[in-house]
Amino acid sequence: xxxxxxxxxxxxxxxxxxxxxxxxxxxxxxxxxxxxxxxxxxxxxxxxxxxxxxxxxxxxxxxxxxxxxxxxxxxxxxxxxxxxxxxxxxxxxxxxxxxxxxxxxxxxxxxxxxxxxxxxxxxxxxxxxxxxxxxxxxxxxxxxxxxxxxxxxxxxxxxxxxxxxxxxxxxxxxxxxxxxxxxxxxxxxxxxxxxxxxxxxxxxxxxxxxxxxxxxxxxxxxxxxxxxxxxxxxxxxxxxxxxxxxxxxxxxxxxxxxxxxxxxxxxxxxxxxxxxxxxxxxxxxxxxxxxxxxxxxxxxx
Numbered sequence: 320x321x322x323x324x325x326x327x328x329x330x331x332x333x334x335x336x337x338x339x340x341x342x343x344x345x346x347x348x349x350x351x352x353x354x355x356x357x358x359x360x361x362x363x364x365x366x367x368x369x370x371x372x373x374x375x376x377x378x379x380x381x382x383x384x385x386x387x388x389x390x391x392x393x394x395x396x397x398x399x400x401x402x403x404x405x406x407x408x409x410x411x412x413x414x415x416x417x418x419x420x421x422x423x424x425x426x427x428x429x430x431x432x433x434x435x436x437x438x439x440x441x442x443x444x445x446x447x448x449x450x451x452x453x454x455x456x457x458x459x460x461x462x463x464x465x466x467x468x469x470x471x472x473x474x475x476x477x478x479x480x481x482x483x484x485x486x487x488x489x490x491x492x493x494x495x496x497x498x499x500x501x502x503x504x505x506x507x508x509x510x511x512x513x514x515x516x517x518x519x520x521x522x523x524x525x526x527x528x529x530x531x532x533x534x535x536x537x538x539x540x541x542x543x544x545x546x547x548x549x550x551x552x553x554x555x556x557x558x559x560x561x562x563x564x565x566x567x568x569x570x571x572x573x574x575x576x577x578x579x580x581x582x583x584x585x586x587x588x589x590x591x592x593x594x595x596x597x598x599x600x601x602x603x604x605x606x607x608x609x610x611x612x613x614x615x616x617x618x619x620x
Contacts, residue, residue, distance in 0.1 A: 393432035406573035413604035415578040415594040431460035437469035438527035445537045480541040488515030533577040535595040557599035
């Protein structure tokens with residue numbers, strides 16, 4: 320009986336009052352009216368279930384209003400495709416394409432738009448090319464969106480995997496085993512730091528949106544291609560993605576991760592574009608966008 324509790328007292332058609340009980344362990348309702356005792360069903364329970372469901376729906380709307388932050392893409396067609404604003408604080412967006420397709424250029428347009436709406440953005444560059452691109456093109460995008468700079472854009476450069484992991488709160492290094500033991504195998508030495516610079520920055524500057532451009536670049540640079548499926552790679556991706564998920568929950572930020580893509584190098588006839596990144600990355604990306612490489616470099620394409 321410890322799981323049973325009375326959720327409502329109802330008045331029957333005969334003028335008598337009956338108790339509606341709820342068994343939490345078995346998720347069942349009980350009533351002490353004669354109809355339920357003899358037929359195991361009564362209108363009292365159906366009425367109470369309807370009221371409880373209505374209360375739950377009201378609570379869901381309240382939770383959504385208070386807890387879910389949604390931020391739109393600058394392209395309405397993308398928002399319409401997902402039937403909601405593209406970015407939010409509970410789903411990580413993944414953006415992938417072949418090299419020189421315009422991934423970084425597209426995300427720059429996105430953050431300029433979000434800046435004009437009053438959001439603060441943290442752009443984490445791992446490739447070393449963001450500063451030049453931003454300096455050249457950000458003024459153009461700002462003018463396109465009305466010249467409003469209600470929010471702020473912050474740029475962080477983390478050119479190596481060790482730098483990026485430290486920024487995310489891990490003292491980390493990869494140790495290559497000698498050929499006398501296991502050829503091509505890797506080991507990871509790491510420990511979690513007391514303070515996470517990434518989290519502290521997001522909290523201090525009230526960051527609303529985070530971009531990592533790209534998460535696969537530093538991993539591929541550090542871990543040789545012949546051991547890309549090594550557990551070390553999965554471990555690194557898992558730590559990075561879990562930190563992003565954690566920050567989303569703590570500080571209500573949207574996240575977009577940019578990834579490389581490639582075709583099958585062993586089959587020149589296979590033109591299928593495959594996203595880089597292992598299981599941990601794919602598991603945590605809830606919304607994916609693929610940018611097709613245009614046939615010509617023209618605005619209409």
